[in-house]
Every structure is written in C-alpha cells, then in structure tokens.
Amino acid sequence: MQLGEVWEDTKHGHRVGCLDSTDPEHVALLMNGRKARLAIHDPPYNQITFKKLPVEEYVKWCELWIDNTLSILDDDSSLYIWTGADQFDSFQPLPDLMLMLRTKPIRPRSFITMRNQRGYGTQKNWMAVRQELLYYIKGKPPFIPQYTDIPKKTKGYYKQVGGKLTENLERSKSKYITSGNVWFDIQQVFYKREEYVQGCYYKNQLFCSSLTLN
Numbered sequence: 001m002q003l004g005e006v007w008e009d010t011k012h013g014h015r016v017g018c019l020d021s022t023d024p025e026h027v028a029l030l031m032n033g034r035k036a037r038l039a040i041h042d043p044p045y046n047q048i049t050f051k052k053l054p055v056e057e058y059v060k061w062c063e064l065w066i067d068n069t070l071s072i073l074d075d076d077s078s079l080y081i082w083t084g085a086d087q088f089d090s091f092q093p094l095p096d097l098m099l100m101l102r103t104k105p106i107r108p109r110s111f112i113t114m115r116n117q118r119g120y121g122t123q124k125n126w127m128a129v130r131q132e133l134l135y136y137i138k139g140k141p142p143f144i145p146q147y148t149d150i151p152k153k154t155k156g157y158y159k160q161v162g163g164k165l166t167e168n169l170e171r172s173k174s175k176y177i178t179s180g181n182v183w184f185d186i187q188q189v190f191y192k193r194e195e196y197v198q199g200c201y202y203k204n205q206l207f208c209s210s211l212t213l214n
Ligand SMILES: C[S@@+](CC[C@H](N)C(=O)[O-])C[C@H]1O[C@@H](n2cnc3c(N)ncnc32)[C@H](O)[C@@H]1O
Pocket: 019, 020, 021, 022, 042, 043, 044, 045, 203, 204, 205, 206, 207, 208, 209
C-alpha cells in the first residue's frame, strides 16, 4: 500500500488507509464524507522508539491530528488517545497533551491506565508498567458498562435501598467485577495472536488511528 491509498472492504465497508493523520486532505479521503462516532489514536509517544521532539513541538504536532479528528467526529462521539509519561523526562508528554486538550471543545471522561506485563527498571525503581489512555467525549455518546471475568467476592457492604438493608452482591448488576479505569486483566502480547496465547490483545500494526463510522 502506498502513501495516499485507501483500501475498502467491499463486504463490511471498513476503510484502511496509508495516510498522514496531520493532513486534512488525507483524513477527508479516509472519511469519504462520513462522520465518526469513535476515534482511537495510538500515536508515537515522543520517546526514542520513534522520533523524539522537544515536547512543545510534539504537542503542536498532536494538535494537528486532534483538530483533524474533531472536524470529522459526529455530535455524540468518543475519543480515545493512548499515550505515555516518560519518568526519565518530567513525565512528558502526558501533562503537556492534557493541557492542550483542555483548549478543545471536548470533555474529559476518564483517565485509564493499563498495566503492561512487561516493564523496565525492576532493580532500582518501581517497575514501570503503566500505559495511559485518555478518554474524551463530544456531546453525549452512549456508554455500555464492561465487566471483567473476575468473580465478585467482596461481601458486607450494606446500604439502604427502598427502606431495605441490602448487601452489595444483591445489588450487583453482574456477578463479575466491573471494569474500572485501571486495566490489569489484559494479556499483553507482542507479535502474537489469540491462537498462540489465550486472551491476548493485538493492536493494529498498520496505522495509528482507527475510526468507527456513523
Ligand atoms: C505507537 S505506534 C502504533 C502502533 C500500532 N497501534 C501497534 O500497536 O502496532 C505509532 C504509529 O503511528 C504511525 N504514525 C506516525 N506519524 C503518523 C502520521 N502523521 N499519520 C499516521 N500515522 C502516523 C507510526 O508509523 C506508527 O506506526
């Protein structure tokens, strides 16, 4: 696939592009006149794996693809941004990115941390296993609660409901623990798929962003 090309799945209508997300024309090409209700970005985190820029420059670069995303998001939509916080460099770019996002017409909804299974700095520091995921919304998108497959065991949290004293397992909507904004139950696998390791996740290798069309 060459830069500027878009491939469309003729069966389900998915569109995959080899595109520059900072270029409004490329984004328009991908969207083909439609709006998205979900955008998930997994950009380079301004660490040496890709290219490290002065953080102000990195944030300006992010602002380009954020603005392009905001222009194609529907009225009620969700925006997720994976990012990092470099403990060797003032935790950049997380706080800088958050400050820039404050100036945009979106509202923060949650600050998710995923626990990586592989980490670094085990001998001289707390092992660094964090991976940050910012969740913002535009309008009022729907939200469906998610549950882990970990059975709920804690008992004894009593509360009056309709004049009756109830125990927390009675009040639960699920017998499993609700997913919160610290994700600790996801198997991290590199270059492997479900057929090799059960329950693994496998993020798209091709492009840093994915959009769900309306
Ligand atoms: C953190 S990686 C994401 C990788 C992928 N989600 C995965 O898990 O394998 C960041 C990706 O963004 C891509 N990228 C960098 N600049 C880009 C741009 N302007 N437009 C689109 N993608 C870009 C890089 O080539 C890289 O593949």
